[in-house]
Amino acid sequence: MFGGEQEPDNYYVGIDVGTGSVRAAVVDQRGVLVAYSEQPIKKWEPQFNHHEQSSEDIWAACCVVTKKVVQGMDLSRIRGLGFDATCSLVVLDKQFRPLPVNHEGDSRRNVIMWLDHRAVSQVHRINETKHSVLQYVGGVMSVEMQAPKLLWLKENLKETCWDKARHFFDLPDFLSWKATGVIARSLCSLVCKWTYSAEKGWDDSFWKLIGLEDFVADNYSKIGNQVLPPGASLGSGLTPEAAKDLGLPTGIAVAASLIDAHAGGLGVIGADVRGNGLICEGQPVTSRLAIICGTSSCHMGISKDPIFVPGIWGPYFSAMVPGFWLNEGGQSVTGKLIDHMVQGHAAFPELQAKATARCQSVYAYLNSHLDLIKKAQPVGFLTVDLHVWPDFHGNRSPLADLTLKGMVTGLKLSQDLDDLAILYLATVQAIAFGTRFIIEAMEAAGHSISTLFLCGGLSKNPLFVQMHADITGMPVVLSKEVESVLVGAAILGACASGDFPSVQEAMARMSKVGKVVFPRHEDKKYYDKKYQVFLKLVEHQKEYSAIMNGD
Ligand SMILES: Nc1ncnc2c1ncn2[C@@H]1O[C@H](COP(=O)(O)OP(=O)(O)O)[C@@H](O)[C@H]1O
Numbered sequence: 001m002f003g004g005e006q007e008p009d010n011y012y013v014g015i016d017v018g019t020g021s022v023r024a025a026v027v028d029q030r031g032v033l034v035a036y037s038e039q040p041i042k043k044w045e046p047q048f049n050h051h052e053q054s055s056e057d058i059w060a061a062c063c064v065v066t067k068k069v070v071q072g073m074d075l076s077r078i079r080g081l082g083f084d085a086t087c088s089l090v091v092l093d094k095q096f097r098p099l100p101v102n103h104e105g106d107s108r109r110n111v112i113m114w115l116d117h118r119a120v121s122q123v124h125r126i127n128e129t130k131h132s133v134l135q136y137v138g139g140v141m142s143v144e145m146q147a148p149k150l151l152w153l154k155e156n157l158k159e160t161c162w163d164k165a166r167h168f169f170d171l172p173d174f175l176s177w178k179a180t181g182v183i184a185r186s187l188c189s190l191v192c193k194w195t196y197s198a199e200k201g202w203d204d205s206f207w208k209l210i211g212l213e214d215f216v217a218d219n220y221s222k223i224g225n226q227v228l229p230p231g232a233s234l235g236s237g238l239t240p241e242a243a244k245d246l247g248l249p250t251g252i253a254v255a256a257s258l259i260d261a262h263a264g265g266l267g268v269i270g271a272d273v274r275g276n277g278l279i280c281e282g283q284p285v286t287s288r289l290a291i292i293c294g295t296s297s298c299h300m301g302i303s304k305d306p307i308f309v310p311g312i313w314g315p316y317f318s319a320m321v322p323g324f325w326l327n328e329g330g331q332s333v334t335g336k337l338i339d340h341m342v343q344g345h346a347a348f349p350e351l352q353a354k355a356t357a358r359c360q361s362v363y364a365y366l367n368s369h370l371d372l373i374k375k376a377q378p379v380g381f382l383t384v385d386l387h388v389w390p391d392f393h394g395n396r397s398p399l400a401d402l403t404l405k406g407m408v409t410g411l412k413l414s415q416d417l418d419d420l421a422i423l424y425l426a427t428v429q430a431i432a433f434g435t436r437f438i439i440e441a442m443e444a445a446g447h448s449i450s451t452l453f454l455c456g457g458l459s460k461n462p463l464f465v466q467m468h469a470d471i472t473g474m475p476v477v478l479s480k481e482v483e484s485v486l487v488g489a490a491i492l493g494a495c496a497s498g499d500f501p502s503v504q505e506a507m508a509r510m511s512k513v514g515k516v517v518f519p520r521h522e523d524k525k526y527y528d529k530k531y532q533v534f535l536k537l538v539e540h541q542k543e544y545s546a547i548m549n550g551d
């Protein structure tokens with residue numbers, strides 16, 4: 001086991017399956033990322049609110065990126081492999097072949113993605129039961145969880161999918177099965193998305209009540225009756241077949257997986273913050289909130305005792321950091337919303353052309369354009385009369401209302417680049433106000449948060465990071481390794497290898513602080529006013545809906 005900061009001898013492979021792409025990295029025992037590769041994955045949207053993927057396409061992408069990152073390495077120094085992935089639902093038959101999750105019968109598309117909202121009627125009926133398991137998902141089950149999706153499959157694709165299905169996996173568990181042949185599920189996925197309790201196991205009465213008694217009858221073999229903590233070593237490690245696919249040695253340790261947000265949490269939350277002037281230095285780890293910002297944003301707060309926060313998922317025991325309870329707030333589309341607003345604007349082709357000419361990303365270009373047009377005032381003040389409510393895909397937290405929609409107020413006739421840049425800024429700010437709203441709900445229920453730890457694709461955007469600091473009034477810590485979710489996945493591999501005695505130990509050694517961004521307290525009054533408007537927007541939206549639905 002590792003004591004001090006000796007030269008790295010041992011390496012771990014982390015594989016992170018996000019919504020849009022698969023990433024792999026080789027990470028050393030100090031948490032330094034030495035090789036990285038990324039590959040896009042296919043997505044289908046056959047109908048509005050139906051989002052599907054292919055588990056074979058995802059596995060093939062895992063193989064491509066892993067082979068790339070270990071190319072030229074001494075493979076004997078790779079000690080462990082860890083996976084994390086989005087919490088999408090994978091369906092396989094008795095022979096582990098993909099089954100279609102769509103009316104077209106296309107069995108390539110055997111994954112219902114996490115952001116799929118097809119099971120609206122099913123989730124309403126589940127919530128109407130008011131079953132006690134709902135207390136552990138913030139009081140209201142989300143349409144993005146697995147129970148409503150399973151019920152949808154039973155009610156809509158009985159012959160073509162449901163009757164033939166033998167294995168329903170959360171995507172992180174599918175990947176660890178593919179690598180090891182072990183069908184045991186991770187405590188993380190089952191607790192967070194499937195209503196399993198770390199203390200009491202499955203609740204038969206819930207599944208019977210919602211019409212999925214089938215699972216009880218066969219002792220949950222289709223959804224998992226062997227459960228392991230994240231980071232536990234699976235079976236005999238990597239199978240010869242998977243080793244060949246991935247370009248890794250047979251038998252290396254493979255860990256029970258994590259959902260992607262949870263891997264990001266592990267990658268950032270346990271870092272040693274000494275010497276950065278941060279208030280959380282003298283506080284317990286429960287004062288830290290990890291925010292994993294990709295296609296969606298997930299707000300991961302931990303506590304010693306369970307805290308029930310209305311509209312915030314959890315409390316989940318040991319689902320991220322062993323021995324701690326987890327609450328998970330979230331915003332269902334954040335990166336996807338920014339992309340949507342920018343790409344849908346009339347000035348987008350002009351933006352693209354200008355950004356390409358400067359060899360910049362469109363976001364880097366927009367950030368520098370905002371700096372140009374702000375003149376003497378702080379950049380955030382450009383949106384004094386433009387406000388956005390960001391729930392274009394419903395509200396995950398803290399309102400837990402999937403019927404909510406996006407709103408923009410303050411539109412003008414102009415469609416130029418300035419207009420696009422200011423709309424982009426207002427969208428980024430709206431996402432940060434959503435985070436403030438979530439933090440306030442968590443604090444009202446008993447959390448005490450002082451510092452934010454951001455990771456994920458959006459944390460590469462300095463404007464997004466600064467707005468989170470300014471709008472929440474809290475410092476934002478970024479990791480030394482930008483790809484912290486992959487560090488989290490590698491931490492799992494490191495634990496499975498036995499090189500670290502616990503997840504906590506591996507977290508403390510492998511996650512490192514990079515840049516710290518402090519809030520501009522002098523702008524507080526302005527953001528407090530904008531936050532007042534933000535809260536009014538949703539109030540008004542509810543009033544509009546009451547008017548339209550009234551007699
Ligand atoms: N360099 C960057 N600058 C600004 N935004 C970025 C950058 N890289 C990624 N993003 C944003 O992050 C989002 C994707 O984040 P990522 O963590 O890759 O997502 P996922 O894990 O869901 O696949 C995109 O929607 C994009 O808006």
Ligand SMILES: O=C(CO)[C@H](O)[C@H](O)COP(=O)(O)O
Nearest residue numbers: 018019086087261294295296
């Ligand atoms: O529900 C979630 C985590 O519990 C995430 O939103 C989901 O896994 C997708 O993550 P990402 O936006 O990073 O692709």
